[in-house]
Every structure is written in structure tokens, then in C-alpha cells.
Amino acid sequence: MMGVSRTSFEKVARNTVVRFEEKDGLGCEAGLANHFTQQELDGDVYYDQHWHEHAACYHVKGKGLVVITSCGHAGLINNIRHLMKVTGVKKLHAVAGGFHLAPTKLAYVDETVNALAVLDPDVVIPMHCSGKNFTDAVAARMPNRLVLNSTGSRYAFGE
DSSP states (O other): OOOOOOOSSOOOOSOOEEOOOEETTEEOOGGGOTTSOHHHHTTOOEEOOOTTOOEEEEEETTTEEEEEESSOTTOHHHHHHHHHHHHOOOOEEEEEEOOOOTTSOHHHHHHHHHHHHHHOOSEEEEOTTSOHHHHHHHHHHSTTTBOOOOTTOOOOOOO
């Protein structure tokens, strides 16, 4: 199963419990879901590890990698490192998306921001589930790199 490599200190926040099933004509049809784990297919209730979640990126010539996470359950640092490895691009220009840190403790947020600072992004754009603690920590650690996001925001990277 290909997904974001889990190589850092990060763990999926335990606030998403799932059961994979079809009931009353609703849900997921097992025959169409070849990316689900056996635990999901067995219908067990468990903490979702979001193995099926994806992140995207593109390389801006002369600037570096722009990483876009969906909800970042695999971890912000894991997403970035995975995409840097897959693309071979060593410079992180920007990271944008949901980083799923709102439900985590401040010490974990601080560890994430410290690891992000080591990756030296030019731009950090936290969205929906990143949380106020993350935004505040980036503002304190990397104030000139934080870009606040709102509905309708547009971003252009490169020329």
C-alpha cells in the first residue's frame, strides 16, 4: 500500500474513529475499495491511520517544492519529507493545507514547528484543521514566513 511514509515522531491524532461498511445502501462497497486495510474490510471499529490520505506538490523552478496537504493526518513533517524524497527536490519553498494539529497538545505542536523550521520553508500557510496553537507557534518562530489563509485566498508561486 503506497502512502505517506511515517518516519518522524508524528502520530495520527486519535480523534477519528472509523468503521468501513455498507449499510442501508450507504457506505463503501468492498469490491471497489482495493486500497483499504484488512482491518477496515473486516468492519472493525478502530482509530483511523489515514493510510489512504494523499498530499500533493509541485516544483517551482528556482524556488523549490510547494507541498499541499489535505488534512495532514500522516503528519506535516512526514508529508514534506516523503514528497522531498519522491521528487528529489531538497528545497522547501512553501507548505499549505490542513496540518491536523488543532486536536494535539502544545508540546507536540512545538515539536512539529521546530522540525518545520529545520526544513526552512519560505512560506507557511496553515488552513482549516491546523489550529490556533500551530499558527501562534509559527508566528513566534517564523513570523515573516506565516501567511494567514481565509476563504477566497489565492496564491501564486513563481513568476
